Amino acid sequence: MKYSISLAVLLLSNVWGVTLEDISNKPASREKNFLIWQYLQQDINASQAQEAFYQVDNVNQRFLFDYAKKTDEIEIRYTSECLQKPASALMSIEQEDCLYLALTPMKAESLQSFERELIAMRLGERFGDTAWLRTMNHNNHFTLFSDLAPSLKLFLISSPLYRQEHFNHNVENETLAELSAMRGFNQLVYLSATDPKMEKLQASLANVSGGAYDGQTHFYLGINALKYKRSDNALYHLKEAKRQALSPIERDKNNFWIYRINGDETALNELANGLDINMYTLWAKERVGKVAENYFTTLPTPDKGGFKGDNPFEWNALHKELVATPPEKLYEIIERYDGEDSLAVQAYMIERIYQPYIHNYTMPYDQYMNTIKTDQKAMLYALMRQETRLIPGLISRSFALGLMQIMPFNVDSISKIHPMKIKSYDDMFNPQYSIAYSIEHMKHIEATLYNPVLMAYAYNGGIGFTKRLLLSGAYFNPGEHEPFMSMELVGNAESREYGKRVLANYVIYKNILGEKVSIAAIFDTLTQPSLSDYFRAEGLKKSQQLSQSE
Numbered sequence: 222m223k224y225s226i227s228l229a230v231l232l233l234s235n236v237w238g239v240t241l242e243d244i245s246n247k248p249a250s251r252e253k254n255f256l257i258w259q260y261l262q263q264d265i266n267a268s269q270a271q272e273a274f275y276q277v278d279n280v281n282q283r284f285l286f287d288y289a290k291k292t293d294e295i296e297i298r299y300t301s302e303c304l305q306k307p308a309s310a311l312m313s314i315e316q317e318d319c320l321y322l323a324l325t326p327m328k329a330e331s332l333q334s335f336e337r338e339l340i341a342m343r344l345g346e347r348f349g350d351t352a353w354l355r356t357m358n359h360n361n362h363f364t365l366f367s368d369l370a371p372s373l374k375l376f377l378i379s380s381p382l383y384r385q386e387h388f389n390h391n392v393e394n395e396t397l398a399e400l401s402a403m404r405g406f407n408q409l410v411y412l413s414a415t416d417p418k419m420e421k422l423q424a425s426l427a428n429v430s431g432g433a434y435d436g437q438t439h440f441y442l443g444i445n446a447l448k449y450k451r452s453d454n455a456l457y458h459l460k461e462a463k464r465q466a467l468s469p470i471e472r473d474k475n476n477f478w479i480y481r482i483n484g485d486e487t488a489l490n491e492l493a494n495g496l497d498i499n500m501y502t503l504w505a506k507e508r509v510g511k512v513a514e515n516y517f518t519t520l521p522t523p524d525k526g527g528f529k530g531d532n533p534f535e536w537n538a539l540h541k542e543l544v545a546t547p548p549e550k551l552y553e554i555i556e557r558y559d560g561e562d563s564l565a566v567q568a569y570m571i572e573r574i575y576q577p578y579i580h581n582y583t584m585p586y587d588q589y590m591n592t593i594k595t596d597q598k599a600m601l602y603a604l605m606r607q608e609t610r611l612i613p614g615l616i617s618r619s620f621a622l623g624l625m626q627i628m629p630f631n632v633d634s635i636s637k638i639h640p641m642k643i644k645s646y647d648d649m650f651n652p653q654y655s656i657a658y659s660i661e662h663m664k665h666i667e668a669t670l671y672n673p674v675l676m677a678y679a680y681n682g683g684i685g686f687t688k689r690l691l692l693s694g695a696y697f698n699p700g701e702h703e704p705f706m707s708m709e710l711v712g713n714a715e716s717r718e719y720g721k722r723v724l725a726n727y728v729i730y731k732n733i734l735g736e737k738v739s740i741a742a743i744f745d746t747l748t749q750p751s752l753s754d755y756f757r758a759e760g761l762k763k764s765q766q767l768s769q770s771e
Contacts, residue, residue: 238260238263239256239259239260239263240260241260241269241272241273243256244256244257244260244273244276245272245276247534248534248537249276249278250278250534250537251278251616251617251618251620252533252534252537252616253276253278254277254278254279254284254620255533255616255620257273257274257276257277257284258283258284258287258620259646260273261273261274261284261287261288261291262287265291266291267291267292267293267294269291270288270291270292271288271292271294274288274292282304285297285300285301285304286301286304286305288301289301289302299319300322302319303316303318303319303320303322303323304322304323305323306319306323307328308327308328308329308331308332309331310323311323311324311328311329311332311336311340312332312336312339312340317343317344317347317348318348320340320343320344321344321348321349321351324340324344324351324354326353326357326375326378326379326380326383327379327380327383329354329357330357330379330380330382330383334357334358337354337355337357337358338354338355338358340354341354341355352371353371353374353375353378355371356368356371356372356374356375357375357379359372360387362375362376362387362388363376363388363390363392363396363400363422364392364393364396365393365395365396369396369399369400369403370403373400373403373405373406373409374405376388376405376409376412377405377408377409377412381412381416381418381712384412384416384419385416385418385419388419388422389418389419389420389421389422390421390422391421391422391424391425392422392425392426393425394425394428397425397426397428397429401429401432401434406434406438407434407435407437407438410426410434410438410441410442410445411437411438411441413426413445414426414441414442414444414445414710415441415710415711415712415714416712417693417695417696417710418695423445423448423449424449426442426445426446427445427446427448427449427451427454428451428454429442429446429454430453430454430457431457434461435465436461436462436464436465436466436467436471437462439458439459439461439462439465440458440459440462440471440474440475442454442458443455443456443457443458443459443462443475443478444459444478444706444709444710446458447478447482447702447706448702448706452482452483455478455482456479456482456483459475459478459479459482460475460479462475463475463476463479469495469496469497469499469577470497470499470501470721473492473495473497473499473501473502474501474709476488476489476491476492476501477492477501477504477505477705478705480492480505481702481705489505489508489509490509492504492505492506493505493506493508493509493511494511496515496577496578497577498513498515498516498580498725498729499721499722499725500721500722500724500725500740503725503728503729503740504740504741504744507739507740507741508741512732513729515578515579515580516579516580516581516582516729517568517571517579517580517581517582517583518582518583518584518733519564519583519584520564520567520568520571520583522559522560522561522563522564522567523561524559524560524561525560525561526560526561526562527558527559527560527561527562527563527564527566528557528558528560528562528563528566529562529563529565529566529613529614530563530565530566530569530612530613530614531613531614531650531651531652532614532650533614533615533616533650535614536612536614536615537614539554539566542554543570543573548573548574549574551570551571551573551574552574554570555567555570555571558570564583564585565583565585565610565611565612565613566612568581568583568585568611569581569610569611569612572610581606581610581611582602582606582726582729582730582733583611584602584730584733585611585652586611586624586652586653586656589652589653589656589657590656590660592660593660595731595734595735595736596731596736597660597663597667598730598734599727599730599731599733599734599736600663600673600676600727601625601656601659601660601663602726602730603673603677603723603724603726603727603730604625604659604677604680604723604726605624605625606726606730607677607719607722607723607726608621608624608625608626609623609624609625609626611624612624613650613651613652613655614650622646622649622650622655623649623650623651623652623654623655624650624652624655624656624659625655625656625658625659625662627649627655627658627659627662629646631658631662632646632649632658635658635661635662636658638661639657639658639661641653641654641657641658662680663676663680665684666679666680666684668755669684669688669754669755669756670684670687670753670754670755671746671752671753671754671755672743672746672747672752672753672754673723673724673727673743674704674708674720674721674723674724674743674747675687675691675720675747675753675754676723677716677719677720677723677724678690678711678713678716678719678720680723681715681716681719681720682713682715682716686713686716687754688756690711691754691756691757692756692757692760695707696710696711697747697748697753698748699748700748703747703748704744704747704748705744707747708720708721708747724740724743728740728743
């Protein structure tokens with residue numbers, strides 16, 4: 222194929238480096254962006270940096286700032302410097318266009334009221350909207366006497382801390398009715414419901430009944446209403462959310478909560494008979510004594526060799542072809558990729574043909590996991606399936622690499638201590654390296670987190686994020702609808718949904734590997750610190766010791 226040149230040649234940044242030729246003969250893609258990002262880290266001149274930079278597909282600030290360090294383009298350096306000005310420098314910026322570039326809501330939050338007013342006067346509306354600066358100086362947001370439109374905009378663009386300090390109060394029903402008709406109300410609902418420190422605004426939102434909103438807004442209005450014991454409102458919103466569900470898991474999620482509110486056996490049976498494999502259907506199946514069986518764990522691949530999918534450019538080209546091919550014609554492509562090395566790629570294509578009825582739970586690369594326990598293997602496969610659908614040649618938008626989607630900075634730190642030293646980032650597209658590095662990375666997670674949901678949060682969002690979540694005291698406490706309520710209200714949307722999906726994968730892989738596990742039991746341990754995580758357990762232990770010593 223045209224793009225079959227090994228990335229081992231292209232990514233040897235420690236030896237040969239990435240060249241302009243390597244970059245220029247590649248199609249626009251995130252794979253090419255990754256090459257450009259590496260190239261900009263090298264010792265190159267301004268002309269070389271310019272030629273590479275202007276091949277970036279969708280420039281973001283990371284690329285802009287990296288390029289600004291190399292270029293002699295005055296406008297680029299000026300823009301980069303202005304964007305990176307700290308809040309403390311805002312009042313001393315002389316150029317008004319630079320001031321506008323430097324200004325952000327978060328920086329403005331640290332200014333005095335008169336400073337915000339002066340900046341608003343200086344900038345006017347010449348470069349864009351700055352009315353929100355003056356709105357920041359008001360203290361009557363979301364009241365009968367406030368201008369709701371600029372207050373709503375400020376709510377949406379400000380930081381969580383600012384919202385907590387200035388918007389967390391009871392809102393009259395008349396004002397809520399006006400807000401609910403405004404563009405942005407859906408985001409207000411989401412940001413309020415998923416912030417545990419917005420209790421007063423949440424309590425007001427629990428009174429919202431009726432209304433025509435999108436499915437997500439109905440769902441969060443429903444969960445929020447249930448949190449504040451408004452089951453009537455909750456049921457209405459959840460039924461509306463179910464009616465608008467765009468995916469099987471969204472439909473199943475709403476059925477799950479409808480059942481929890483009113484014990485509707487129809488909703489439970491619909492869940493238990495659902496063909497999508499997710500935490501809601503697995504919970505329902507276990508409750509009624511059924512098991513998920515609509516998945517495959519292997520494929521007949523008698524021939525040697527095959528297509529591994531471990532070259533990012535080759536995989537990108539094939540994936541584009543798969544997306545453009547109707548499901549009923551995918552078998553024509555599958556026949557081109559036979560052989561034992563093609564298991565992951567073939568399984569990926571077969572799942573596309575039969576989704577959402579049949580699911581891929583194959584287990585390639587088992588030979589690289591013979592040193593770990595069965596439970597660890599189940600967790601590794603659960604993460605792998607969610608990260609890449611078992612395809613090794615993937616690069617994410619944030620440049621997470623390979624089968625286990627490990628970030629370059631983690632690759633660098635692990636390489637310092639792991640006996641398998643990488644020669645380049647290209648090694649991360651080799652399943653053997655990716656799995657070995659992931660096992661090493663998981664050691665830090667397994668040392669403090671014992672529940673697969675929390676482990677998934679940490680793998681996706683980081684241990685620091687998960688620790689802060691647990692120690693906030695707002696999640697996974699004993700309660701009527703716990704731990705499910707907490708799992709729906711984690712503010713980090715990516716980690717929240719990631720945790721749900723990894724949990725379902727983990728349960729299936731545990732059963733495949735011969736270690737039956739109860740999903741209900743996993744849920745139960747989330748509200749028991751001693752069984753789920755070190756952070757809360759240690760905090761409780763210290764609290765008890767202090768209490769006994771007094």
